[in-house]
Amino acid sequence: MVSISLYKLVLSASLAALLTFSSAAPIPTPKPGNLDACGILSSTKTSELTYEVIVNCYQAIPYDPSVAATTMSTVYTLFKDFYAFRDSALASDLQKPFTCPPTDILGRLKTIEATKYRNDYSFHKAVNDAVSSLYDAHASYGIDCYRAVIFGQRLNLYAPVIDGKQSIRVYRDHLNRGYEDCLVTKIDDHDALPYMQTWSNRLSYSKDAGVRLSKALASQAYDKSTGKFEIIAGDFAETVMVPERAYVKYELQCANSQAPVVLNEKWVVLPRIEMAFKDVNSYVENICRAPADTEPVANSLHKREEIMNPGLKYAVPPPRRAAFLDLDLDPLNPLNAPAAAPVQEEFQDATRLLATKATVMYALKSRPDTGVIVVYSHDAADASEETATIYKGLQEFHRLRITNIIIDFQSNTGGYVNFASSLVQLFFPNENQFDMSLPSDLRVTKSVQDLSTKAFGKTDIPFFNAAQYVDISNLTPYNSDALFLNPVTLTRNSRQAQYTEKMTQTPYNFMTTQKLTTFPWTDNAAQIRILTDGRCGSSCALSSHYFNTLNKVAAYAIGGIHGDPLSMFSFAGGTVSGLGDINKIYKIMNVTSPLGPLPYKGDVKFPLIEVYARGRDIPLEYDAEYATAAYRMDYTPENARRRDVMWTQVANDAWRKAA
Known part of the structure; x- marks a missing residue:
């Protein structure tokens, strides 16, 4: 081993989005033979990192009652007062394909609060496990210092x-x-x-x-x-x-x-992060502990991207590649990798036609009547630009005399809500602006009411500004803060809470043209199929619901457990936010937040808004009847490695050739 003063945690190119940097000054090299568990980690070459070295450092950090108490106060209040599905999670009679036990998140957090743990890592793992028990990918507890690798x-x-x-x-x-x-x-x-x-x-x-x-x-x-x-x-x-x-x-x-x-x-x-430390104490101070908030409030107002607007991005990271495990990839020098080579023809039975920021489009060779749109992400902030580009691809489909379309949502973890509706409008144009609107509501507490009163009409303030919502009963915008000031009481699984009345977000409408009517698939569910592995999440889940439930497009689901039904989508709860985002809004509005900052660097993510299928009183997140795909497929050694084989299987089943 070679002792180094700066422990460099370098991320592979495929995980560059997770990289975090430290402003800490380099730490002097510790003396040999005088190292604790984190000191040993600091002196270990990146290429020689082992499971034991990491775990020993994590578990060497002592349990700190003050850190635990501050953390639990914030996390408990967040899930008590803001988490949309606090009481829905108590349901014990979920229908298939949903198979998860009820979770009393408040009860679990209270148990953690009353427990003294053997080390700091065990405490934070217990909090993480409690949040994970909600089976909601929008809800997460992530602390940087225990996700260092x-x-x-x-x-x-x-x-x-x-x-x-x-x-x-x-x-x-x-x-x-x-x-x-x-x-x-x-x-x-x-x-x-x-x-x-x-x-x-x-x-x-x-x-x-x-x-x-x-x-x-x-x-x-x-x-x-x-x-x-x-x-x-x-x-x-x-x-x-x-x-x-x-x-x-x-x-x-x-x-x-x-x-x-x-x-x-x-x-x-x-490694995932780059930091400096020499022992347990400096690991806690430099990697774990959150810095003091010194950012001026005025500057926050200009950071629009950091305060997630109603066109929310996903909370779950995009799919990761396993490339860092390949022998020919140097994990110490990933950012100097050569530029990607020009795209070559990848499939025997599919020709690539066009790629956009969120999709890639193919034509099947053995089925020249069938085109495929792989919607690999909903991460398209400019829905108008994205749908305009996809429209060019649809024009090419039409020129090639394609009449059937497979929309492949596999591994799509979500993105922007605006894109969720505009994508569907390319195939089922809105007759009026609320065609894609679904009933929704939010939790209401005294602190939320205090915030909403100041936030009303402020265009830069999301979530708690009633002016951005529409009364679902009469489809008119709110002209006062009555949405939050006059809540209704709902009882779910024997627990009561206050919510807004049913409303919907101001819809996004893709301004279609008459040219869409020339396409054989426009307003024609028989010529469209969606394909999913159930991991279609967040705003992708909304697109799936729009296609399948509102417009009767049949869904094929692949993978899962052989013989069991499978969901089309996951975590359909709307509008994910985080502790940092909420506190920033309170700070900008000069209202005291009920949520203190976490003592350690990290965040708590959670969904703020419940979304419902029309005519239902069960949130879509828990409504198994509207989540199940009608058609099931299994992975085989062939279709698991060649997506064109899978597409052809769907096409042959959906549109059997005439005898």
Whole structure:
């Protein structure tokens, strides 16, 4: 080992969006033989990081009752007074495909508050686990100091169905040992498939166990930086949370060997942040502890992007690539990687036609009547510009005499709400501006009322400004703060809370032209299918609902648990925000926030608004009847690796050729 004064945690190129920098000054090199657990970490080469070194440092940080008390006061108040689904989460009778237990988030937080933990890490893990138990990807508790690295496995797994039987198999072996598609018979000495189903139930991404299984395993997602579909390792093989032990034990059965292959695969450790520390105390001060808030209020008013407007972006990071596990990638020098090569033809049975900021469009060769739009993200802030570009692609479809369209939402974690409705309007143009509007409401408390009174009519203030909403009963904008000042009381699972009356957000309307009527698929659900793996989340979930429920477009869902129904979408709760965003709004409006800042760097994310299907009193987040796809598909070794095979399977099933 070589002692270094600055512990450099360098992120791979595929994870550059997560990079955080420190302004801390370099710390003098500690003397050999005088190192605590974090000092050992600081003196370890980046290329020599191990599970044990990371865990020992994390667990060496002592439990601090004052940090715990301050944290719990803020987190408890946030979920008590702001979290939209505080009481819906108590439901114990969810219909399939939703399979998650009820969660009393306030009760769990109270238990944590009353417990003294053996170290600081155990306390923050308990808070994280409590929030994760909501099975809501919009709700998260993230503390930087315990997410300093990514743990990766060099085996990526998937769950194809072969001859009617589902099993766990190797999707990719990053060491090129020839294990691809070997049957995984055991993981950590347990039968692999039930083990993985149980393991995936710890994931908070979806209320559907099938979606959670898919989220745990490897798949593919379009990467606009390469212009190709790249491997997503899955949460089992790539995580910022500390795994249970230093390695995973696999037992494989491969076609070219009668004897089982037993592997003890250690975790590869890749840094996420760059900071300076020399021991436990400086780790806490430089990496964990939040700096004092010294930003002038006036400056905050100009940071419009930091205060999420009603066209919210996702809280869940975009899909990650497993490229950092490849042998030919230098994790110490990822930012100097060569520019992506020109996009080459990727599929045997699909021709790429056009790419936009959020989509890529293909024409199937074996089905020249069928086009595919891969909507890999809803991260399109300018909905008008994005839909105008997609419209050019639709014109090309029409020129090629394409009549059927598959809209592929797989691995789309969301983005902007405006794009959710404008995308659908390209196929089902609005007759009036409220055609895509859904009933919604917000939690109301005294502090929310105090804020809303000052925020009314302020165009730069989102969430609590009644002027940005429309009365759902008469479709007229609010001309006073009555939406917040006259709340209604709702009882859910025997617990009462105050909410606004049903309203909707001022809609976004894509101004279509008469040219849309020349397309064979316009207002014609029979010529459109949506394809999803259930991970279509947030604003993508809204697009899915608009297509399927409002416009009767049939949905195909792939993956999950063989034989079980599968959700079209996940975490449909509207308008995700964070503790930092809410406190910033209170500060700008000069109203005392009930939420103190966290003592450690990080944030708490949560959904503020409930969205309902029309005519329903169950929030869409919990309304399984409106989440289930009518058509099911299974992964196979062929369609899991070639998206064009999957598209052709959908097309052949949906639009059978005339005899």
